[in-house]
Amino acid sequence: MSTAGGVSLDERPILCSLEDIPDPGAISVLVGQGPRALDVIIARRGANVIAFHNACPHQGTPLETFPGRFLDKEASHLVCSTHGARFRLDDGVCVWGPCEGDRLTSISIDVENGAVRLAAQADVQRMLDGSQPRHHNASNKLREKG
Numbered sequence: 675m676s677t678a679g680g681v682s683l684d685e686r687p688i689l690c691s692l693e694d695i696p697d698p699g700a701i702s703v704l705v706g707q708g709p710r711a712l713d714v715i716i717a718r719r720g721a722n723v724i725a726f727h728n729a730c731p732h733q734g735t736p737l738e739t740f741p742g743r744f745l746d747k748e749a750s751h752l753v754c755s756t757h758g759a760r761f762r763l764d765d766g767v768c769v770w771g772p773c774e775g776d777r778l779t780s781i782s783i784d785v786e787n788g789a790v791r792l793a794a795q796a797d798v799q800r801m802l803d804g805s806q807p808r809h810h811n812a813s814n815k816l817r818e819k820g
């Protein structure tokens with residue numbers, strides 16, 4: 675679990691280390707702090723690492739009920755714990771559930787020397803300025819470091 679709280683959006687923050695992400699698996703990190711923090715899911719399967727805004731396209735809730743629980747038993751799909759929607763790991767498209775055909779919002783990342791970084795500040799700024807629902811719950815606090 676990692677937190678990128680307090681980062682400057684003028685920089686490309688390190689979200690986590692590649693080693694922080696189970697393979698296969700997914701974690702979430704917070705970019706920024708306070709009510710404007712952005713909750714980001716980082717999923718990994720082998721060499722493929724991909725990031726999404728942690729907000730279900732159905733009702734905007736974070737996907738996980740319990741911190742760090744994002745994947746189905748087969749570790750092939752991200753699952754929304756609210757109503758069970760399932761999203762492909764490779765592109766975030768919902769393949770089953772009430773928002774079938776919708777997709778999670780992708781966030782561009784790079785993996786450099788074992789560090790996962792935001793690829794573009796613009797992505798985050800766009801999301802922070804956007805009108806997407808933002809949810810903060812107790813599980814977010816459990817994921818924060820320090």
Ligand code: FES
Pocket residue numbers: 730731732733734735754755756757758759771772773
């Ligand atoms: S809020 Fe995710 S499936 Fe309904």
